[in-house]
Amino acid sequence: xxxxxxxxxxxGGVSGLGLSVAxxxxxxxxxxxxxxxxxDKAAAGxxxxxxxNARYFRTDVTDEAQVAANVAEAAAFLxxxxxxxxxxxxxxxxxxxGKEAPMPLATFRNTVLVNLVGSFNVAKAAADVMQHxxxxxxxxxxxxxxxxxxxxxEGQVGQAAYSASxxxxxxxxxxxxxxxxxxxxxxxxxxxGIFWTPMVDGMPEAVxxxxxxxxxxxxxxxxxxxxxxxxAFILRNRYLNGETIRLDGAVRLAAK
Numbered sequence: 001x002x003x004x005x006x007x008x009x010x011x012g013g014v015s016g017l018g019l020s021v022a023x024x025x026x027x028x029x030x031x032x033x034x035x036x037x038x039x040d041k042a043a044a045g046x047x048x049x050x051x052x053n054a055r056y057f058r059t060d061v062t063d064e065a066q067v068a069a070n071v072a073e074a075a076a077f078l079x080x081x082x083x084x085x086x087x088x089x090x091x092x093x094x095x096x097x098g099k100e101a102p103m104p105l106a107t108f109r110n111t112v113l114v115n116l117v118g119s120f121n122v123a124k125a126a127a128d129v130m131q132h133x134x135x136x137x138x139x140x141x142x143x144x145x146x147x148x149x150x151x152x153x154e155g156q157v158g159q160a161a162y163s164a165s166x167x168x169x170x171x172x173x174x175x176x177x178x179x180x181x182x183x184x185x186x187x188x189x190x191x192x193g194i195f196w197t198p199m200v201d202g203m204p205e206a207v208x209x210x211x212x213x214x215x216x217x218x219x220x221x222x223x224x225x226x227x228x229x230x231x232a233f234i235l236r237n238r239y240l241n242g243e244t245i246r247l248d249g250a251v252r253l254a255a256k
Contacts, residue, residue, distance in 0.1 A: 018085070084145070086144070178242065219249070
């Protein structure tokens with residue numbers, strides 16, 4: 001896909017990895033619709049990207065009707081839709097057997113609902129629009145990029161809910177890619193390791209240094225721009241399909 005032709009929805013798009021992806025797409029000539037629930041950061045995000053290039057849509061990714069309506073509105077604003085990057089997610093940290101009581105089922109349910117069900121919800125609504133696009137080179141009509149985590153493979157103590165949700169994202173990548181191949185829609189997933197995000201930025205410096213030291217090479221936290229680079233590479237290379245790419249500096253998470 002040519003960068004200037006990108007018409008993208010980015011969930012979790014007003015901060016962190018999502019905003020970095022949106023900035024990269026706009027810098028290369030694309031246009032973006034930012035799906036998020038963070039109203040406080042929305043105006044700054046749109047201002048950074050330019051009102052002609054970006055618009056904010058307050059979107060609960062778990063709400064089927066709202067997502068379908070906002071995808072339609074986003075496609076109208078963008079002048080089409082051929083790209084979705086799912087970055088919306090929550091941590092949902094907590095032990096199965098906590099100090100006071102077992103994990104409330106609502107914690108597990110909400111984590112899976114946002115991270116896994118939300119990703120599927122936006123993906124199927126976007127694919128429903130993309131299937132009607134004119135076919136480009138190789139018959140391509142669209143690209144969906146989901147975000148998992150290395151915790152999908154080696155989740156730590158306290159990450160049962162988060163790892164389950166991200167493992168589900170990895171698991172649905174291939175079957176979704178296989179199904180949507182007849183429409184010329186590719187489906188890929190990126191599994192980032194430990195990245196600089198607003199959450200990490202608020203941690204004590206000693207904790208940040210400890211995290212960096214745990215990464216083999218380069219021994220530092222991942223930069224949001226490196227995540228955006230990977231998204232851009234996926235969009236350019238049409239032979240990438242149905243796969244999850246670990247982006248982690250060779251880190252393998254310890255038990256805790």
